[in-house]
Amino acid sequence: MFPNLNLPGLQLPDLPLAFPMGGMDIAFYVVAAVMLFTAICTVAVKNILQSAVFLIFSFVATAILYLLLHAEFIALAQVMVYVGGVVIFVVFTILLTSHLGEDAFATKIPRVFAAFALSIAFVLVMVKCILPTPELASGAVSSPENYSGLEPIAMRLLGYGPDGFIIPFEVVSILLLMTLICAITVARKSKDEVEKEKAVQQ
Amino acid sequence: MFVPSITNPVGDFVREMVPRLAEYLPASIQSDTLNSIVAFLVNALICVIAVCAVNIGSAPILIYMERKVCAHVQCRLGPMRLGWHGTIQTIADVLKMLFKEVYAPSGADKLMFYLAPLIVLIAPFIVCALIPFGRDLVVADVSMGIPLIIAVNGFGVLGILLGGWSSNNKYSLLGALRSGAQMISYEISFTMILLFVVMISGSTNLMSITLGQEGTISDWWIFKIPVLGIIAFILFFISSTAEMNRAPFDIAEAEQELTGGYHTEYNGTPFAMFYLAEYIALVTNSALATTCFLGGFLPPCIGVAFVDNYLNMVPGVVWFFAKVFFMIWCYMMVRWTFVRPRVDQLMDFEWKFLLPVNLVLLIAGAAYIVVCG
Amino acid sequence: MIQPRFSNLPPGFRIQRETNTEEFFINMGPQHPSTHGALRLALRMDGETIVELVPHFGYIHRGMEKQAESMSYLQYIALSDRQDYLTAIQNNLGVVIALEKGMNVGVPEKGEYIRVMLQELGRIASHLVFYGCFGGDLGGQTCLLFGFKEREMIHDILEEVTGSRLTTNFFRPGGSRYDVPDTFIPRVKAFLDHLEDAMRDYERFLSKNIIVLERSIGIGVLSKEDAIAYGCSGPVLRASGVEFDVRRANPYSIYDQFDFDIPVFHNGDCYDRYKIRIAEIHESMKILRQCIDKFPKDGPWRSKEKPVRLPVGRYYSEIETAKGLYATYVVAATTGEKPYRIHTRGPSFPHIAALNKMVQGHKVSDLVTIMATLDPVIPEIDR
Numbered sequence: 001m002f003p004n005l006n007l008p009g010l011q012l013p014d015l016p017l018a019f020p021m022g023g024m025d026i027a028f029y030v031v032a033a034v035m036l037f038t039a040i041c042t043v044a045v046k047n048i049l050q051s052a053v054f055l056i057f058s059f060v061a062t063a064i065l066y067l068l069l070h071a072e073f074i075a076l077a078q079v080m081v082y083v084g085g086v087v088i089f090v091v092f093t094i095l096l097t098s099h100l101g102e103d104a105f106a107t108k109i110p111r112v113f114a115a116f117a118l119s120i121a122f123v124l125v126m127v128k129c130i131l132p133t134p135e136l137a138s139g140a141v142s143s144p145e146n147y148s149g150l151e152p153i154a155m156r157l158l159g160y161g162p163d164g165f166i167i168p169f170e171v172v173s174i175l176l177l178m179t180l181i182c183a184i185t186v187a188r189k190s191k192d193e194v195e196k197e198k199a200v201q202q
Numbered sequence: 203m204f205v206p207s208i209t210n211p212v213g214d215f216v217r218e219m220v221p222r223l224a225e226y227l228p229a230s231i232q233s234d235t236l237n238s239i240v241a242f243l244v245n246a247l248i249c250v251i252a253v254c255a256v257n258i259g260s261a262p263i264l265i266y267m268e269r270k271v272c273a274h275v276q277c278r279l280g281p282m283r284l285g286w287h288g289t290i291q292t293i294a295d296v297l298k299m300l301f302k303e304v305y306a307p308s309g310a311d312k313l314m315f316y317l318a319p320l321i322v323l324i325a326p327f328i329v330c331a332l333i334p335f336g337r338d339l340v341v342a343d344v345s346m347g348i349p350l351i352i353a354v355n356g357f358g359v360l361g362i363l364l365g366g367w368s369s370n371n372k373y374s375l376l377g378a379l380r381s382g383a384q385m386i387s388y389e390i391s392f393t394m395i396l397l398f399v400v401m402i403s404g405s406t407n408l409m410s411i412t413l414g415q416e417g418t419i420s421d422w423w424i425f426k427i428p429v430l431g432i433i434a435f436i437l438f439f440i441s442s443t444a445e446m447n448r449a450p451f452d453i454a455e456a457e458q459e460l461t462g463g464y465h466t467e468y469n470g471t472p473f474a475m476f477y478l479a480e481y482i483a484l485v486t487n488s489a490l491a492t493t494c495f496l497g498g499f500l501p502p503c504i505g506v507a508f509v510d511n512y513l514n515m516v517p518g519v520v521w522f523f524a525k526v527f528f529m530i531w532c533y534m535m536v537r538w539t540f541v542r543p544r545v546d547q548l549m550d551f552e553w554k555f556l557l558p559v560n561l562v563l564l565i566a567g568a569a570y571i572v573v574c575g
Numbered sequence: 576m577i578q579p580r581f582s583n584l585p586p587g588f589r590i591q592r593e594t595n596t597e598e599f600f601i602n603m604g605p606q607h608p609s610t611h612g613a614l615r616l617a618l619r620m621d622g623e624t625i626v627e628l629v630p631h632f633g634y635i636h637r638g639m640e641k642q643a644e645s646m647s648y649l650q651y652i653a654l655s656d657r658q659d660y661l662t663a664i665q666n667n668l669g670v671v672i673a674l675e676k677g678m679n680v681g682v683p684e685k686g687e688y689i690r691v692m693l694q695e696l697g698r699i700a701s702h703l704v705f706y707g708c709f710g711g712d713l714g715g716q717t718c719l720l721f722g723f724k725e726r727e728m729i730h731d732i733l734e735e736v737t738g739s740r741l742t743t744n745f746f747r748p749g750g751s752r753y754d755v756p757d758t759f760i761p762r763v764k765a766f767l768d769h770l771e772d773a774m775r776d777y778e779r780f781l782s783k784n785i786i787v788l789e790r791s792i793g794i795g796v797l798s799k800e801d802a803i804a805y806g807c808s809g810p811v812l813r814a815s816g817v818e819f820d821v822r823r824a825n826p827y828s829i830y831d832q833f834d835f836d837i838p839v840f841h842n843g844d845c846y847d848r849y850k851i852r853i854a855e856i857h858e859s860m861k862i863l864r865q866c867i868d869k870f871p872k873d874g875p876w877r878s879k880e881k882p883v884r885l886p887v888g889r890y891y892s893e894i895e896t897a898k899g900l901y902a903t904y905v906v907a908a909t910t911g912e913k914p915y916r917i918h919t920r921g922p923s924f925p926h927i928a929a930l931n932k933m934v935q936g937h938k939v940s941d942l943v944t945i946m947a948t949l950d951p952v953i954p955e956i957d958r
Contacts, residue, residue, distance in 0.1 A: 047311065049311070049314065049364075049367060050311070050313065050314065053314065053317070053360075053364065056360065072344070072345070072346050073346060073349065076346060076349045076350055076352075076353045077349075077353075079353040079354065079356070080349070080352060080353040080356070083353070083356045083357065083360070084352075084353060084355065084356025084359075084389070085356070087360075088356060088359050088360060088363070088382070088386065091360065091363050091364075091367075091382075092363070092379070092382060092383075095363065095366075095367050095375065095378070095379060095382075149345060149346075150345070150346055150349065150406055272716070272717075275717055276716070276717050276720035276721070277720065277721070277724055278720065372599070372601050373601075376623065376939070380623075449714060450714060450715075450786065452714070538715075538716065538717050539715070539717065540714075540715060540784070540786060541710060541713035541714045541715035541718070541781075541784065541786050541787055541790070542713060542714025542715070542786070542940075543786050543789065543790065544789070544790055544938055544940045544941065545623060545938065545940060546938065547786075547789055547790070
C-alpha cells in the first residue's frame, strides 16, 4: 500500500476523505474524472452523434467503476445493455433520421445560464446529502465472497425463496415480450402496402 | 498490495521473480510495495505485448494465407515473387499501407472518422486476452469470460456505424447501416450458442470450459452431446461468419454494390486498422470456436494409450493453433466458395431460421442435461 | 465546410426533399465496380429500394460513327473491334458482311467454316465472361476467375489464328486476313473437350446454389411485351420467351447448314438470363463440333482479293453476336473507298434502356444482379 501522505498543511481531518489510499483510489479518481469529462461532453457537444459516442464512453467508465467495486456482472451488464444495446440503437436512429452531411441535427444549447444554475444546485444538494456519510471513506467495500458473481446473482434472480426475485423477473420478461410484439405490430406493413409492393415488383 | 483481481499464471511467475531480482538492488530502495508495483507493471507489459503480438503478428500471416487459399481455390498461384513463395509480399503491403498519407474526405466528421477504426479494434483485443492458449497461457483468466465477450462485441458495431456515418458518403452510410443491422441481429444467435456452451459446460470461464473437455475426442463439446453439439457448432460457424462481416455475409462491404461499404473513404493506417480488426476477429472467433467446441489446447486423444502418449507430448499451444488455423481455413474456404445473399434475405435467415433453431437448441440442450446429465 | 447537397445536378434529378423526405439520390458510377465500365446510373432510392433509375451514357463516347466518315471501309473493321471488345471477332463479321453485300463477293467454303468457328468461339468467350461477372457481381470472386480461365484459352486460340487476343481485326470482304494454322482444329477440339468438363463444374458451382437461386429467381423480370418494346435482343430477349435468333431467323454465313437449338426461357428473370447463356455455350459447342467434323481440309480460304470499293447504295447486315442483334448500316454516297455514313446498332444500348423497367422496387443488390445478367459492354453503348 502507499504510505499515507500525511504532509503538514494538507491534512483534511474534517472530511472523511483519505487521499490517496492505494491503486484503487487512483483508479477511482481517474475513472471518475473520465466519466465526468465525457458526461459533460455529452451535453456540451453540438453534434448529436458525437454526444451519443461520449455517452457510450461515459457508460463504459461507469462500468469500470462497477468493476472497481468488484461487481463484475453488473459492469458487464452495463456494457452489454447500454453500449451494445441502447446507445447503438440511439446511433442507429440518428443515422436513419438525419440527412448525410447536414448540420440539421446540431443542437443549440438554450438558456445556458439556467442549465448551469440548475446543475450546480443539483451538485450542491448531492454533496450536502452524501458527504456526511461515514462509509464514504475510500477503499473497496468488502462484500461476501463471490456475492456479485454470476452464479449467486442467477440463484437469487431465479430463486423462489424469500430473497428470490423470480416473480419480478418474470413480470419484466412479459413486459419485454409485450414490447417486442408492439414493435412488430408497429413496424409491420399493412396489407395494402404489401400488395402495392408486390404490384410494383411485377 | 498490487495484486490484480485477475489471476494469471504468467503473472504469478513474474511476481515470484521480481523480489528475487530486487535483492541485487541496494537495500535502501528495497520494499515490498515497490516490488509489487514493479511486478504489476512488468506483468501488464507482458500481457499487452503478448496480446499485441498474437493479434498484430497474426494479421500478416492470415493475409498471406488468405491470398494463398483464395488463389488455390481459383486455380492461381497467388503472390510468388517477393521472397520464397511470396512470403514477404504482405509485409511489403503493410509497409506501403503505413506510409500512405492519411486524409479524411471533406465534410467528414474528423473526430469520429479517426475514432472509428480505434473503436473497432477494442473488441478483438479484449476477446484475445480472454482466450486460454495453453494450460498456463492466458492473459486474463476471468470468471465471467463469456459475458465479457458478449459485452465487448457491441463495440464492433459502434465502430462500423461511426466509420460509415463520418465518411460523409452515401455508400459508406448504407454499408454501415447494413452491417449494423446485420451484426446486431447475428449477435443474438452468436450469444445463444455461447449460452448453449455455458449451459452444457456449467461455467462461463473459458479455462474451465476447455478443461471440461479433458479426455478423448469424444469428450469435446462438439461430440459429447450427440447431434446437438454438431448442430451448435455449425450454427456458431454461420453466426460468427456473419458477426465478422466476412463473405458470404459481407453485405456491409459488398464491393460490387457499395464499393467497399463503411470503409470506402478510409485509406492508409485507418484502413489498415479496419483490415486488422477484421483479421483479428477471424483469429478470435476461430479461437472461440476451438475453445468452446474443439477442446481448446487439449490434444485430440483417441483413447489408445500408445497414441495418446505421443499426442500429449506436443505442447497445448501447438494443438491450439493447429485447431485455430484449421477453423480459419474453413472460414476462408467458405468465403471463396459462396456468393453473397441479399441484405433482406440475410435478415430473414437470421430472424426466421437461425434464431428459432437456436431457441430449440437451447431447450433441447437443457432437456439433455436434465435427462442424461 | 459542407457544400450544399444536390446543387450541381441537372434539374430533372434534383430531389424534392419537401415532398418526400424518405427518398434520396445516389450516384452509381461512373467509377463503380459493378457498372462494367464508365456508366453512370442515377438512382432515386427509398431506403435500399430503387424508385427510379436514369442511366447516363457517353463517358467513353469516341464518335466512332463520325470517325468512320473519314476512314476507309477497311479501317472501320478495326474500329468495330473497339465497340464490344468481348465480341470483337463477331463485330468484325457484321461489318464485313455489309461490305460484301456492297462489293458483291462471295466467300469460299473453308472461309465460311473459319468464320463460323471463330464466331462461336467468340460467343463462348463472351458468355464465359458473363458467367464470371455474374458470379463476381453476386459476390463470388472465385466465379470471376473461373470464367476468365477458360476464356484465356479461347484467346490463346484467337491469338494463334488472328495475331491478337482481344481486338482481332480478322475478317475481310471475301474471307479473312490469314488462313488458319494446322494446329487450329486440334486445339479447338482439345479446348472443347476441356470445356465440357469445366462447364459441368461451373454449373455445379452456380446453377443449383441456393443463394444464387434466391437472388436471381423472380428478380428483374422483363415481360415478353416489354422486351420487344424496348428492342432487346439476344439472350435477354430469348429469356423473356421470344424465339428470335438472327442465325435462325435470317441466316448469314453458313448457319443454315448446322443443327443447333435456339434455347428459349419464359420467365424473363435473372436466373433465366443466366441459364440461357449456359445453354447457348452448349449449343455453340455443338456447332463447333459439327464444324470440326465437316471442316474442309483444303481449298481456298478466301476469294480473290479486290480493292474495297463500294458502289453507291445502302447496305445492311445483321448478325447475332453473343450480346444480341448487331447490325451495320453502310451508306455509300459515292463509289469509292470511304463511306458517307456508317451506323451501328449495338445490342447493349436497348438493354440498358430497359433497366429502369426492371429494377423498380428492387434493392441495390438486385440492380447489380440485373446489370450482370444484361451483360452490357459500355464502349459498345457509347461508341
